[in-house]
Structures are given as C-alpha cells and as structure tokens.
Amino acid sequence: MTNWKASLTPTQYQVLRLGNTERPYTGQYVNFKESGNYSCSGCQIPLYKSSTKFDSSYGWPAFNEAIPGAVKRGRQFTWNATK
Template sequence: MSSNDAVKLSDAEWKQRLTPMQYQVLRLKGTERAGTGEYNKHKETGVYVCAGCKTPVYTSTTKFDSGCGWPAFYDAIPGAIKAVPDADGRRTEIMCAKCDG
C-alpha cells in the first residue's frame, strides 16, 4: 500500500467518525473486554472491514474460535494489516495498514 492510500484524520475527525469504544480501541490502543464484542461469535459469511476506514481486512473463511474471547483469524487479506510489536515486547498488535486502526 502506498502512503498516498493512507487515511490520516485529526483526532477530532476520528472522534466524530468512530463510536466511543471504536475510538478507544483503534486510536488509543485500548482493548474491549473479552467476550463482549459483537463479532466474537459472529458466524455469517462475508468480509470483515476496518471500523475506521472500511478497508477489507479479513474474510470469514479465515475466522476461527480461539477461545480467547476475541475474534481470531489465521490470515488477512494481502496488504490489509500490519503487525507492530507492543512496547512490552511480549505481544504483537495487529493494525489496519491503511489507517493504523
């Protein structure tokens, strides 16, 4: 993905576009409580898109139940995500490659 494709919005624009929970997770790096997200038990066929920029990131064919309380996917749509090591060095954060959400 080229830098020209990147979605760059001000903090105020993100707050207007996203729900409070989406803003907390996508912009402030928060985490919703395990088992509470609307897509954790979601079983319908289709494509999952980034809540911030609507970029397709996963297909339902790669979703599986990891038992952790959050949706899990074993593969992403090529070029849709990026993996960034958390500051603690023990985990990896998965982010949208287009909007960093």
C-alpha cells in the same frame, strides 16, 4: 482530516485510536458466523475473510491470515489504559 471521536463509537475510538482492547466476550463479532469480509471500522478497508476466522477461546475474534497487503504486523510497546 477525520474527526475520529465524532465518526467512531467510544469503544471503537479507544481501540482504533488509543490502542486499547475491548473487554473479552463483549464485541459484536465474537459469535458472528456470517460469510463475508471483516473491515476496519475507521477506514472501511477489508482486513480479513470470514473463512479465516476461528474461535480462539480468549473472547475476541481471531483469524488465521489477513487479506494480502491489508494488515501490517508489529509489536505494541505501549499501554494506554489511562486514556
């Protein structure tokens, strides 16, 4: 069993395990332009190719499409701002 608090930064833990978001324009990949894949910080599975990244003008990286089979889309019905 993974000890998520020990293996992730506080921000990664808030986002990956509690469903929060980082503040806009604060993430390390907002202006990142290098080629390659973007992977999950928790499990290291590649999620997006850099060729599908675009500037959403909202302060977070955005992608036109995920690597096939890597991302399950759904709706988030809870807000964990107090956790």
